[in-house]
Amino acid sequence: MKPANLLFILSDEHSKKVLGCAGHPMIRTPNLDALAARGTRFGNAYTNCPICVPARASFATGRYVHQVRCWDNAIAYEGQAPAWGHRLMEQGHHVASIGKLHYKESKPEANGFDEEILPLHIVNGVGDLLGLIRDELPRRTGSLKLGPEAGPGESEYTRYDRSIADETVKWLKHSAPAHRDKPWALYVGFVCPHFPLIAPPQFFDLYPEAQVPWPDQYEPDQRPRHPFLDALRQCMCFDEAFDPDMVRRAIAAYFGLVSFLDDNIGRILRALEETGLAESTRVVYSSDHGDNLGARGLWGKSTMYEESAGIPMIMAGPEVPTGRTCDTPVTLADGFPTFIHALGATPDPRDRDLPGASLLDIAHGNTPQRSILSEYHAAGAITASYMIRHGNYKYVHYVGMPPMLFDLQADSHERRDLARESAYKGILSECERLLRKVVDPEVVDKLARSDQQAHIEKNGGKAAILKKGTFRYSPPPGAKAAYY
Numbered sequence: 001m002k003p004a005n006l007l008f009i010l011s012d013e014h015s016k017k018v019l020g021c022a023g024h025p026m027i028r029t030p031n032l033d034a035l036a037a038r039g040t041r042f043g044n045a046y047t048n049c050p051i052c053v054p055a056r057a058s059f060a061t062g063r064y065v066h067q068v069r070c071w072d073n074a075i076a077y078e079g080q081a082p083a084w085g086h087r088l089m090e091q092g093h094h095v096a097s098i099g100k101l102h103y104k105e106s107k108p109e110a111n112g113f114d115e116e117i118l119p120l121h122i123v124n125g126v127g128d129l130l131g132l133i134r135d136e137l138p139r140r141t142g143s144l145k146l147g148p149e150a151g152p153g154e155s156e157y158t159r160y161d162r163s164i165a166d167e168t169v170k171w172l173k174h175s176a177p178a179h180r181d182k183p184w185a186l187y188v189g190f191v192c193p194h195f196p197l198i199a200p201p202q203f204f205d206l207y208p209e210a211q212v213p214w215p216d217q218y219e220p221d222q223r224p225r226h227p228f229l230d231a232l233r234q235c236m237c238f239d240e241a242f243d244p245d246m247v248r249r250a251i252a253a254y255f256g257l258v259s260f261l262d263d264n265i266g267r268i269l270r271a272l273e274e275t276g277l278a279e280s281t282r283v284v285y286s287s288d289h290g291d292n293l294g295a296r297g298l299w300g301k302s303t304m305y306e307e308s309a310g311i312p313m314i315m316a317g318p319e320v321p322t323g324r325t326c327d328t329p330v331t332l333a334d335g336f337p338t339f340i341h342a343l344g345a346t347p348d349p350r351d352r353d354l355p356g357a358s359l360l361d362i363a364h365g366n367t368p369q370r371s372i373l374s375e376y377h378a379a380g381a382i383t384a385s386y387m388i389r390h391g392n393y394k395y396v397h398y399v400g401m402p403p404m405l406f407d408l409q410a411d412s413h414e415r416r417d418l419a420r421e422s423a424y425k426g427i428l429s430e431c432e433r434l435l436r437k438v439v440d441p442e443v444v445d446k447l448a449r450s451d452q453q454a455h456i457e458k459n460g461g462k463a464a465i466l467k468k469g470t471f472r473y474s475p476p477p478g479a480k481a482a483y484y
Contacts, residue, residue: 001360003344004318005176005183005281008335009268010059011261012052012100012194013301014287016045016310018258026213028206028259031266032285032314037323039283039316040363044329044389047289050301050308051378052474053077053122055288055332056102060084060112062336062354065375066444069451072378073128074459076121077111078104082350084339085112085185091345094179098171099164099189102288102474113187117167118160120191123474123481129459130470131379132452137235140379142472142484146238146299147246150197150253152204157191158260160476164190165264169271176277183280183343190264192257193291194473195300199256206259207252215247215294216413223297224417228398231382238299247294254293282317282342284359286332302380304387304396304404305414309374313359321363328362329372329389335359355438373438377448384445388435395431399445403428 016022020029021036022043048058049065057063057070057077061084065071068080077083085095089112097108098117105121108114122128130138168188176184217223233239242250265285272278290308292298301308313330316322334356340347341358357367374387386397394414396404405419405428418424435441456462471481 001319001341003183004342005185005277006284006339006342007186007188007268007272007281008284008339009188009190009265011190011192011287013289013291014193014258014261014312015290015293015307016312017307018255018293019312022312026207026211027255029262031262031269032312035269035283035285035316036314039314039320039322040324040326042313042315042330042359042362043325043327045286045311045313046309046329046331046372046374046387046389047311048331048333048374049376049378050289050303050374051376052102052288053127054378059288059332059335060103062333062351062356064333064355064373064439065377066439066447069447071448071451072131073122074126074132075451075455076102076104076127078106079110083112084336087340087348087351088185088343088345089114093182093343093345094184096171096175096184097187097189098167100191101189117171118163118477120160120189120474120476123471126459128379128470129456129465129468132456133462133465134381134449134452137231137380137382138466139234140236140470140484142470143236143238144241145472146195146197147242147250150246150250152201152253152256153198154200155196155198156476156479157194157196158198158200161190161192161261161264164188165267168268172268172271172275172277176275185339185343188268190261191476192261193254196473197250197253197257199253200260203256203260203263204253207255209245209248209252212248212251212255215251217296217415218247218294220297226404227401228381228383228385229296229298229303232302232380233297235380236300236302239294239297251293254291279318282315282320284335284338285312285314287311288332302376302378304374304376304385304394306408306412309387315359315363320360324363326363328367329370330359330362331356331372331374334362371434371438373435375439375444377445384441384448386435386439386441388431388438390431390434393427393431395428395435397432397435397441399441403432405431
């Protein structure tokens with residue numbers, strides 16, 4: 001396969017279901033739909049952790065969260081393992097980053113980049129310390145603002161994303177021509193549609209509030225009950241402030257932010273065409289995790305449901321199969337081997353143990369059937385949770401709590417938990433066996449808690465962290481975090 005440049009666009013909190021080419025009946029994503037039409041869409045793509053910092057550490061290193069030990073939004077990537085950028089730079093490829101990274105702030109070369117433009121890293125170099133506290137989950141009252149603030153308007157995030165698109169277009173026009181000797185890698189990190197759910201009016205107005213779909217299983221008597229979910233709802237109390245009008249307004253705003261994101265991506269793709277780079281550049285679009293978007297009374301991320309753990313994944317460009325949907329499960333950890341393969345770099349023998357595979361190989365059907373892993377040890381998690389895909393089945397393992405099992409082919413909305421049915425004991429046991437081939441859930445849970453406790457003590461102790469509180473979202477460069 002001929003080496004080519006690779007442009008990897010990563011958004012934040014984009015549900016795989018809210019995408020036109022994935023079959024959503026209302027959302028308008030013409031640029032991403034066109035990208036999928038000329039490439040391959042991976043229909044079973046997942047984050048390795050449904051929260052920002054650990055997901056991005058897996059993406060950087062090609063390793064699972066428990067291997068790189070970036071457990072939450074306070075313990076961020078700072079070179080714990082080599083990133084794909086390091087391997088490419090070692091072989092003379094230029095590697096650039098524009099926008100959100102969410103690493104521990106340091107020099108670009110330490111993160112695997114020759115240059116970082118408008119980088120967003122963890123707040124004040126320490127991130128969300130409140131998320132380290134899991135023995136007794138703190139109530140995150142900032143969550144109560146999500147519904148009341150939702151609607152049309154501008155936010156720090158919409159302004160930041162426009163700047164990211166501007167800088168990316170500028171880079172393609174003025175910097176890319178200087179790196180013609182070897183294929184380059186460009187990472188672009190947008191923050192939308194991550195909350196606040198405030199969408200520019202021209203995009204918000206695309207979705208009349210009365211017409212947006214009502215969240216699945218939203219009514220209190222429909223919501224699934226499980227000790228993990230019950231604890232999460234108490235900690236991440238988003239829904240408590242919502243009324244019916246806010247629900248529809250929030251969903252309309254989220255849809256508007258997705259279309260706003262799509263518009264910014266369209267600007268970048270047009271710049272590729274205008275500069276003549278489209279024929280020599282592969283493009284990947286994905287997101288760090290999804291958003292529950294009110295389903296089951298949940299907002300934000302942090303669960304293993306498809307809305308939260310599932311992510312969009314699209315690849316297009318030279319030698320990528322066109323108009324194809326690939327059902328093989330993939331994750332962000334597949335990004336590392338994809339960068340190496342796409343740019344024609346030589347794989348490093350030290351990376352032989354990485355769990356991922358090149359998306360190019362997977363798109364061409366050159367990868368055998370596989371199981372993938374997502375895990376969660378962060379804010380709102382009273383215990384560790386792990387998820388694997390095994391064929392049509394999704395298995396969710398909670399340490400010390402009942403598991404969940406869903407047949408996604410028969411039950412795409414995950415309304416029927418098969419783990420409670422005796423007829424599926426065999427499947428349940430097989431899924432747990434496959435999980436334990438990859439990770440020891442109990443040992444890793446103890447390791448995460450030990451690392452988090454050490455981090456709590458390093459930052460003044462539990463009482464000091466509780467007194468300070470935390471912020472709702474990481475502010476863009478130049479802005480300050482508001483604490484609650």
